[in-house]
Amino acid sequence: MALPALGLDPWSLLGLFLFQLLQLLLPTTTAGGGRQGPMPRVRYYAGDERRALSFFHQKGLQDFDTLLLSGDGNxxxxxxxxxxxxxxxxxxxxxxxxxxxxxPASDRKKSECAFKKKSNETQCFNFIRVLVSYNVTHLYTCGTFAFSPACTFIELQDSYLLPISEDKVMEGKGQSPFDPAHKHTAVLVDGMLYSGTMNNFLGSEPILMRTLGSQPVLKTDNFLRWLHHDASFVAAIPSTQVVYFFFEETASEFDFFERLHTSRVARVCKNDVGGEKLLQKKWTTFLKAQLLCTQPGQLPFNVIRHAVLLPADSPTAPHIY
Structure with missing residues (x-):
């Protein structure tokens, strides 16, 4: 619709986009040789010995999507x-x-998944989506379990994984997505799991949830539409008193002909215990705001893909990349 008004064909728009992208990737300096602008977190030059690639392949396995590094880094x-x-x-x-x-997902769950018109070749499996360190002796993991999310603890012995007992598998709704294609995030803080995912089979009910630990289980209110139904989560980062969630969703505050996707940051307090009446088992400290990622004179970044916490001199002033 906008192409005739702009007088640009799709290839011209693509060239403009690539030019803007190149400007973002190149280091910039302020007038007078001042402080540098955006720079990559890690930079290796051609021929650098540290610039190495490692490959791992195991026959019969695929979808290596969830990674967790041990505390000793080994x-x-x-x-x-x-x-x-x-x-x-x-x-x-x-x-x-x-x-x-x-x-693996049980045969019964796989049959139920296929009966609900999901693919028994690409979808009706257990895709591991959450893998966090619970303590020095256990990991906590969740998977899609053939569109019926499940979670369990895995015991460690000298960093080796011990087999999972079927009687210790728990329901994982609100912790892992149903659909392996849906984006999600989870972080373990003080023994409690904070997760952002889809909470139903249809993938139309996003949720921010706290489980495990001694605090009450809390979640966002779907009826009040705290989150748009297409919210897509990319990261969860804890701070001193709060946990931040980074995601993208359709911006309902703008009235456009087409849907406008925008990046968001939401926060909940760690000491939140829920409210009364309508807010029982619901967050009372939930806040969200539009995340403005832009540089003057350049294209805005309205589609967020990831966020990480950078080391800071002061724990009270963290930097998020």
Whole structure:
């Protein structure tokens, strides 16, 4: 609709976009040789010995989507489709399989998934989506479990994974998405899991939820539409007193002909215990705001993909990249 008004064909628009993108990637300086602008967090030059790629492949396994580095940095735990792996990464460039444990969805769940018109070739499996360190002896993990989310604890023995007991598998609704294609996030803080995901089979009910630990289970209110139904979560970052969630959703505050997607940041307080009446088991400290990622004279970044916490001199003044 906008192309005739602009007088630009699609290839011209693509060229303009690439030019703007190149400007963003190149280091910039202020007038007078002042402070530099946006710079990459990590930079390696061609020929640098640290610029190494490591490959790992295991026959019969796929969808290595969830990664967790051990506290000592020697073991990488990997959540794949229907399996969890422990890789020894002490030798640079040579990841070695320490052990692997299967965690497939049950035959009954797979049959129910296929009956609900989901693909038994690409969807009706257990895709590991949450993998966090619970303590020095256990990991906590959740998977889609053939569109019926499930969670469990995994015991560790000298960084090796011990088999999962079926009687210890719990419902994972609100912690893991139903659909492996849906974006999600989860972080463990003080023994409590803060998660952002889709809370129903249809993928139309986004939720920010706190589970585990001694505090009450809390979640966002779907009826009050605290989140748009297409919210897509990318990161959860804890701070001193709060936990931040980064996501994108359709901006309902703007009245346009077409849907406008915008980046958001939301926060909840760690000491929130819920409210009374309508706010029972609901967040009372939930706030969200539009995340403005832009540079003067350049295109705005309205589609967020990830966020990480950068080391800071003061714990009270963190920087998020």
């Amino acid at each position: 073991t990488l735990y990997v959540g794949a489709r229907e399996a969890i792996l422990a890789l020894d990464i002490q030798d640079p460039g040579v990841p070695r399989l320490k052990n692997m444990i299967p965690w």
